Amino acid sequence: MLEINNLHVKLEDESREILKGLTLSVKPGEVHAIMGPNGSGKSTLSYVLSGREGYEVTEGSVTFKGEDLLALEPDQRAAKGVFLAFQYPIEIPGVATMQFLKVALNAQRKARGQKEMSAPDFMRHVKDRAARLNVSQDMLRRPVNVGFSGGEKKRAEILQMAVLEPSLCVLDETDSGLDIDALRVVAEGVNALRSPDRAMIVITHYQRLLDYIVPDKVHVLSDGKIVRTGGKELALELEEKGYADYVVKAA
Amino acid sequence: MSALLPRTAAEDSLGVSLPNRRSEEWKWTDLRRLVTAPYARKIVAARDADIDRLVASSPFASVKAKRIIIVNGVYDAKRSQLPRGEINAVVPLADDVIVGIGSKLEASGVSLVFDGNADLPVEIVHVATGAAQQAIGVRHTISVAANAAATVIETFVGEGDYLCNTVTEISLAEGARVDRIKAEVESPEATHLSHVIATLAATAMLRDFTLTSGAALNRQNGTLTFLGENADAQIAGTYLLKGRQHADTRLVVDHAVPHCTSRELFKCVMDDNARGIFQGKVIVRPDAQKTDGKQSSHALLLSEAAEFDAKPELEIYADDVVCGHGATAGDLNHDHMFYLKSRGIPEPDAKSLLIAAFAGEAFETIEHEGIRECLSAYAEGWLARR
Numbered sequence: 001m002l003e004i005n006n007l008h009v010k011l012e013d014e015s016r017e018i019l020k021g022l023t024l025s026v027k028p029g030e031v032h033a034i035m036g037p038n039g040s041g042k043s044t045l046s047y048v049l050s051g052r053e054g055y056e057v058t059e060g061s062v063t064f065k066g067e068d069l070l071a072l073e074p075d076q077r078a079a080k081g082v083f084l085a086f087q088y089p090i091e092i093p094g095v096a097t098m099q100f101l102k103v104a105l106n107a108q109r110k111a112r113g114q115k116e117m118s119a120p121d122f123m124r125h126v127k128d129r130a131a132r133l134n135v136s137q138d139m140l141r142r143p144v145n146v147g148f149s150g151g152e153k154k155r156a157e158i159l160q161m162a163v164l165e166p167s168l169c170v171l172d173e174t175d176s177g178l179d180i181d182a183l184r185v186v187a188e189g190v191n192a193l194r195s196p197d198r199a200m201i202v203i204t205h206y207q208r209l210l211d212y213i214v215p216d217k218v219h220v221l222s223d224g225k226i227v228r229t230g231g232k233e234l235a236l237e238l239e240e241k242g243y244a245d246y247v248v249k250a251a
Numbered sequence: 252m253s254a255l256l257p258r259t260a261a262e263d264s265l266g267v268s269l270p271n272r273r274s275e276e277w278k279w280t281d282l283r284r285l286v287t288a289p290y291a292r293k294i295v296a297a298r299d300a301d302i303d304r305l306v307a308s309s310p311f312a313s314v315k316a317k318r319i320i321i322v323n324g325v326y327d328a329k330r331s332q333l334p335r336g337e338i339n340a341v342v343p344l345a346d347d348v349i350v351g352i353g354s355k356l357e358a359s360g361v362s363l364v365f366d367g368n369a370d371l372p373v374e375i376v377h378v379a380t381g382a383a384q385q386a387i388g389v390r391h392t393i394s395v396a397a398n399a400a401a402t403v404i405e406t407f408v409g410e411g412d413y414l415c416n417t418v419t420e421i422s423l424a425e426g427a428r429v430d431r432i433k434a435e436v437e438s439p440e441a442t443h444l445s446h447v448i449a450t451l452a453a454t455a456m457l458r459d460f461t462l463t464s465g466a467a468l469n470r471q472n473g474t475l476t477f478l479g480e481n482a483d484a485q486i487a488g489t490y491l492l493k494g495r496q497h498a499d500t501r502l503v504v505d506h507a508v509p510h511c512t513s514r515e516l517f518k519c520v521m522d523d524n525a526r527g528i529f530q531g532k533v534i535v536r537p538d539a540q541k542t543d544g545k546q547s548s549h550a551l552l553l554s555e556a557a558e559f560d561a562k563p564e565l566e567i568y569a570d571d572v573v574c575g576h577g578a579t580a581g582d583l584n585h586d587h588m589f590y591l592k593s594r595g596i597p598e599p600d601a602k603s604l605l606i607a608a609f610a611g612e613a614f615e616t617i618e619h620e621g622i623r624e625c626l627s628a629y630a631e632g633w634l635a636r637r
Contacts, residue, residue, distance in 0.1 A: 052589055053585065053589065073598070075587060075597045077593075083593075088588070090587060090590040092590065093612070094603070107594075111595065137571065
């Protein structure tokens, strides 16, 4: 589904490389965890996959369902099935959450040549999913993420994911700022979306989230490269030993 | 000073001297230079079909309201659902350019008196039917008796090149409330000059909103005076401007007595070479302790050539007050854009969504849901035509 090959990325206005030859292959149905110390390039990877401005790919390729992902605009990537759950979801004053979800879903459907979803069908589509994630009607009426608590924002991200039904979910530090109860709700929401034709990349600093979202593979990202890959037990090892072995010593 | 300048064709035909940029409050809107055509008062016969078509083009056509139709500055008895009323100056008129032009044009209009709670909004639809370079003078008075309430809409539509000069006087008795909504969607070639002059007695409430989206040249003045304590005024506006449109709003809010609250919120969207100006002056007199006055104007500039100027002026002579102002200008927020695009919303749609949200913040000050929806629909149409 996703093939990242020797990916080199730098910030547009700096010469320093952030990703230095990252290679990763994700198949449908798999959940990959990417763990690593701060500054290893975890968030950069998520932004490059979703198409945020400001990053320059200097070498390598990203292929998604056989297509050059890097050639697509962010909205085209979304319509093809890429979804990024933001570490810090953006507040958008004046745009009601419900309206936002409807515009986004129908834009994606239109881009895929599908019919727009009718208002009653859409209401049903959102309602069940919102209930499962503990997202109230009041939250849906409020502007996107405005005045939401940290936990509400993360639940709202997962609701967007559930509504848009992407085939590749990238979760960028979805556990940050969550207490244990909120973490459980979010993880249950994510697990409900696991399916044989959907892949997930779970980016996290801590092992805690992976107790709930159990990965098929765990990768250690350090200094812009994947330096070790293992099964779910690798996360436990990292939790015990920390990232000391993977942090690049300052010269 | 203007007496020393030779009269322009426009000054000759209007019979007044027009201010120029050397006058501080006109520095961004040099009327003498900007109004060039010889606009003159004319008796213009309009075709029924034109009138009906223009009346139907009001953004509020779907709102259930009692309607008054003014055609080329003249009350249309046949189409109006309310009588004209007797115009009597309820407020002493300020010495002001726009009031001066109005009296030269022998401006007329309607007098609305509300004694109780009006059940339906009153919409005054002003229609200009494309007679070449006519000057239209309108003057309305609105008085609301103690504890009475009313919603009044003033809509300006038209075709062709004309000048519309309009003065509205509002007098609110104790505990009275008026919700006034104005839509300036004049012909793209028109010049629109207006002045709303309001006085509020104790505990009165004014909710005023203006959409500015028509006319080539706009100057809208507002003068609001608190005469009694614990009165409350909110003045909001949205600009939706493009091409070479020019819109200048100048408000003077006079806190002459203590314990009054004033809020000003302007959301201005400028595309192409459009230019928006907001000048807001708040005066707090020495006795007006516990005044709470806040003013904000925000501009969204959609092109490199668009421009916004804001001039907040606070004149505070009392020491126990809360007053503030804020002004911002910028383009669309890149993080917002990326977030919307990352959810599959294409760039043009994402832009429209964010522009509508920006402009719509001022609509939220309006209590009448139907009117709010009409404004949202207007904004949507404007964005689609961009």
